[in-house]
């Protein structure tokens with residue numbers, strides 16, 4: 001199976017899911033984790049319609065007084081991070097994703113065990129290899145990023161058979177969060 005075929009298969013499976021419910025349950029599972037509770041900075045993403053709805057997570061991060069950083073596409077395969085104090089500031093950006101506006105400066109995400117990285121995917125292989133949308137954005141970013149990482153993936157998209165390349169980032173079972181909780 002090529003990555004192109006795998007993405008098409010993942011998208012077909014996702015179309016059958018309710019991303020509102022999945023996102024709500026995932027948020028509930030996330031809020032119970034020690035890594036969420038101790039995080040003072042959260043690098044998250046504003047969900048697309050075919051991703052678990054992350055708005056409950058974004059809102060809760062701000063309500064809890066955490067620093068919320070969201071990505072802004074800055075070039076081919078590259079993104080930068082911008083601190084967002086209010087979700088009403090977001091504007092439609094690349095790929096139709098709500099993004100920080102251009103007048104907010106990019107920041108260097110703090111490194112440390114109180115920084116939590118929430119990462120999107122299309123699917124994940126059972127052994128932890130991530131399948132993304134194909135821009136290489138997170139592969140590049142995660143190659144040097146530091147902090148506690150959590151891959152947000154609906155349970156129905158943890159698949160036994162997916163293609164992988166050498167640069168793809170791997171996640172351990174305790175770094176994969178589904179709506180049912182951590183894989184392990």
Ligand SMILES: Nc1nc2c(c(=O)[nH]1)N(C=O)[C@@H](CNc1ccc(C(=O)N[C@@H](CCC(=O)O)C(=O)O)cc1)CN2
Pocket residue numbers: 045046047048051071073079095097120121132133134135136137138
């Ligand atoms: N919510 C969210 N934000 C994110 C990502 C993501 O996966 N999800 N990204 C993670 O990288 C970055 C943006 N990368 C993206 C890459 C491709 C597409 C996309 O819609 N691709 C089309 C196919 C385009 C094509 O084939 O040319 C698609 O999936 O239908 C979206 C975001 C940064 N922000």
Ligand SMILES: Nc1ncnc2c1ncn2[C@@H]1O[C@H](COP(=O)(O)OP(=O)(O)OP(=O)(O)O)[C@@H](O)[C@H]1O
Pocket residue numbers: 003077130131132133134135136137138139140143165167168
């Ligand atoms: N660490 C890296 N450094 C430089 N280029 C990279 C790196 N990782 C991936 N790439 C390039 O990015 C392109 C897309 O990779 P891939 O198809 O694995 O994206 P993806 O992980 O599914 O997407 P995304 O991370 O945006 O969700 C590939 O052509 C690859 O050469």
